[in-house]
Amino acid sequence: MTDAHSNSATGNEVLASAMAEPLRAPASFKRKMFYITMGIALIAFPHVFDSPFPHHVMIIIFMYALMAQSWNILAGFCGQISLGHAAFFGIGAYSTGYLFFAYQISPWIGMLIGVVLSMLMAIAIGIPTFRLRGHYFAIATLLIGEGVQIVFQRWELVGAASGIFLPIVREQPLLSFQFHGTKLPYYYIILAFLALACVVVWRLDRSRIGFYFRAIRDEPEAASSLGVNVTLYKSFAFMISAGLMSMAGAFYCQYVLVIDPETVFPLSLSILVVLMAVMGGAGTLWGPIIGAAVLVPISELTRIYFGGTGGTLDLMIYGALIVLICIFKPEGLIGAVKMRHADALEEKCDSGDARG
Amino acid sequence: MTWEIVVQAIISGLLMGLVYALIAAGLSLIFGLMEIVNFAHGEFMMISMFAAFWLWALFGLDPIYSVPLCAALLFFMGVATHYGIIRHILGASMLAQICATFGLAVFLRALAQFLWTPDFRSIADPMVAGRVDLAGVFLGLPQIVASVGCLIAFGFLYLFITRTETGLALQATAQDRDAAELMGIPTERMFALGWGIGAACVGVAGVFLSTFYYVFPEVGLPFALLAYVAVAMGGFGSILGSLVAGILIGLVESIGGLLIDPSYKLLIVFGLYLVIVVFRPKGLFGRY
């Protein structure tokens, strides 16, 4: 057993060298090459596979990856489980769609307003529930998810159950956020949004906020005893998450140009978001992306091959998958890989450890 | 808005409230034991409702007779859920715990839709049918029977928990698992028992509900949401609290339906939830 007294005698050199280490090993050359190659591949992809269907699939994958990543920030990093995240998607979609439909306000501004509204809603739900244990929040998000859908289904102003058909506009495509004849701009825009979300996660991981998020996730009481204002930081996580989710909704609105409550607020969307993040690996940067990349094609396939009942068959699979992952591999695909790396690192530390 | 309509709303709210109370009691029992919210609770009820429906449709068995059968079926489902799923996530993160029962709910809902289509079914001619006229106030007989039935079931539950040795062992496990284990109580089996009873409760409520409510795959969710609010209001872990809260919610929902568009009832309930959470998160009788 290491003895505190004798440790300090040799402390200074050991301490100094420990301090000289970087917190995280800098990205290896292999890693950097991987990112660069991936970046180039993603940018080149739509030119290599130059037909609408591959573009569409990738767009959908990116959009879901964005959604899953937004949920990941709140649930994976900060440990607050939202079961009604679709609410923010819908708010983003409707604020973009309605403001353009009724007032010809540029969808970009509509999107911004949607983000603000989503953040406000996040605060409204979060402040009362974040002081309490996790289930209170989860239940509140379930109620919100359902409640918002009910409200929009009956709200005449925004078209009630029929929703909104956006007018087709061909001039000034960038300004009116509508592109006809090619999906390429949509591809790059959603890719940019996703990149933004990933940069946010990447920065969080290397900042005080990220540390606090993870501390809150693991032991909120202990975090509190160390000076972390738990409710405040949970609210940050929720706001960031809601904002990103609503950006996805705004994008969706402009991509399909028709929205209605059943499409943008359904529980199945909230479920999918949870599944993708959890399966890929909650709390990791790549987890939600992998989750989306795996599940979107599966979803498309089941839709093609199982037609009418496809809707429930894939939900059955999703439900079962969530349960199985939670039992056997709660850290998800990427999480499992990371744990193996961490163990390897630990072994390296141990072998350099002279005393027990 | 006549006097009769108001009284009608109050009484029918009370009656429904007893059904909610039984649903909430099952949820509360499970949570009290192991601090896990069963997000599949509504789906358990839905399965029970379908069981009652098919027993009636295929074998002509009246729902009243189905009550013990469905209770037993749901009991086994609860126990199976514990041994199959819950046992493995007891020590896991909150993410795993919440998502596991949530995933189960998704699976059951989709399974029901896959097997039985999203169509609405109803039991056309239950033994108990018709209305009763009490001084100008009309009450459906099935609703009355349902609430009486749920109240009786609740009574059994309460007596079991407080008067029988097993029930006391259950309480002990809920209060302090380690101490209970040291005293020789098989806590693992207590957990399974809790799940079984909790599921059976919601199963009984479901059968009674099927005598006057549509049966369809999505039926579980709105009732489950009400149950969560009831449990929060009554206090997580308090059976008695579920009774009081269930009745209160039934009343609020019913009277609220008079004042505003009935389809917004969920919003009233949600508002109620926020009020509870802000002012008295422990609920009326809760420990958490």
Added chain:
Amino acid sequence: MLEVEGLSKRFGGLLANNDISFEVDAGRILGVIGPNGAGKSTLFDLITGYQLPDAGDVRFGGRRLRGLRPDQINRLGVGRTFQKLKPFTDMTVEENVMVGVMQHTPRLGAARKLALEALDFVGLLEKRRHHAQALSTGQRKRLELARAMATRPQLLLMDEVTGGVDQRTLPGLIRLVERLKSEGMTLVIIEHNMQVLMSLADDILALHLGRKIAQGAPQEIQSNQQVIESYLGGAYA
């Protein structure tokens, strides 16, 4: 430095803390003893903001603590460890301590250096890259201490130093606490091990069933009739 006045807390039928008052001067170590259920941890919860007292007041350096959140109280200079150890399991040892440092040093690099100093002080420097999950109980206790110290408290409340720690590890932990004292830290320690407190504490506060039954120098408390009775029952008084 710390003034506690008439602190009371009731949980349903149980009066966990009943009109407890005491003072701790700067640089002193106060030991808190009492059989299980005496209300020791509740006392800490009340002081550090995890529970709201029903009655009474807590003042730290003249500043009222009642009604503040735990994180606010910590930022004022009161640190705390928990009886039930709560390391951040998904983080490494150094990251654990960094969380405490960050309230006054937000930048990662600088925070890490301070965290490493704290780890060096408690003797966990070699384990800095290990996952917190992989530590033994004694190591976890040290981690808990390092984490709380990283917040630079003037007053540290330690809930159980020796609980669950084997004989071999004990002396190391005791020396650690002695070093804390020699660095000027004011300590309030809940402890079951009287031997430990005899050597460490300047003053001892004895609780029984929520009430304060004695306060004084360790020698006095050791021979105090009421204290002995509270632990062993009347037959041994």
